[in-house]
Amino acid sequence: MRTTTGWQSTGNSTDLRQVAIERRELRDDDLAVRVDYCGVCHSDLHAIHGLVGKPTDGLVPGHEFTGTVTAVGSAVTGFAPGDPVAVGTIVDSCGECAMCRAGQENFCYQGAVTTYGGTDRVDGTVTRGGYSREYVLRDKFAYRLPAGLDPAAAAPLMCAGITMWEPLREAGVGPGSKVAVAGLGGLGHLGVKLAVALGAEVTVLSRTAEKEAGALALGATDLVVTGDDEQMKRAFGRFDLILDTIAAVHDFTPLLRLLGLQGTLSVLGAPLETSVRIMELTFGRKNLTSSGTGGTRHTAELLSFCAERGITADIELLPSARVGEALSRLEKGDVRYRFVLDLADLD
Ligand SMILES: [Zn+2]
Ligand SMILES: [Zn+2]
Structure with a gap:
């Protein structure tokens, strides 16, 4: 030993x-x-x-x-x-299942x-x-x-970085994409930086306006205060993708309403349980998804992107x-x- x-x-x-x-x-x-x-x-x-x-x-x-x-x-x-x-x-996985073969060892069927x-x-x-x-x-x-x-x-x-990177890549985010990041902490601030670097227009969603200067400094174009009904109404249907990094249990409805047609809410802060009204997905054929960390393929890609x-x-x-x-x-x-x-x- x-x-x-x-x-x-x-x-x-x-x-x-x-x-x-x-x-x-x-x-x-x-x-x-x-x-x-x-x-x-x-x-x-x-x-x-x-x-x-x-x-x-x-x-x-x-x-x-x-x-x-x-x-x-x-x-x-x-x-x-x-x-x-x-x-x-x-630090290990079975290496043989479909997830591992796809480079998604984080989801290994044998348990990573x-x-x-x-x-x-x-x-x-x-x-x-x-x-x-x-x-x-x-x-x-x-x-x-x-x-x-x-x-x-x-x-x-x-x-934190790879947890933001996989959903950004899988959603095909690039120039012209409209991305929102809910919560500006360890995950969220990297979500903003990575989405901006991919060419997206990025908005931070936060409970108060307190983090606005920080959001802009990271490259976001604006901050929408989620507790402000007027601001939220103006942002209805605006985003293609929302990276939701909030760890506490919270209602997805206000966030889903900010998505445009076939927009995606990606829940990444690991709130342990929740419920959602399916009608919020029906109108606009919206996607509710989640992931966590990343496999070897995306992790290697993230490191070279960040170095570049x-x-x-x-x-x-x-x-x-x-x-x-x-x-x-x-x-x-x-x-x-x-x-x-x-x-x-x-x-
Ligand atoms: Zn496996
Ligand atoms: Zn972690």
């Missing part, structure tokens, strides 16, 4: 403790990665609070990180020690192995995430971090010892727009 250090939850508390963590010895197709930067995702909070069916006691969260390869297994040809890499929300709280396909151990100084994973699920992308600000691309356009997240970088502060501020929505932990303090 290899021993490293990380941050682990006890009970449902966001007050994580520093613990020693064992990582497996390298298999033939494994990489050992020194984790340099790990983003703090809203689903880490959900997991710590036991809302997503993962074990909550002894959880080491973290599923969007960048780092440096330190060792490779005997069959690895694509990576060498010293290579900068990025790792996202899944999640970066933390998952079950390793070979030895059955529970995976522990990137809030730690070292991670060991199959080479297939590590991506070379393109030169020119700041490794701290690039970490959130691996969960110089897109990364807007982050607040904290030493990893301040993880508890990051989690409690994230819980209150007090972050612009993503916390990233610097794991160097674990040495």
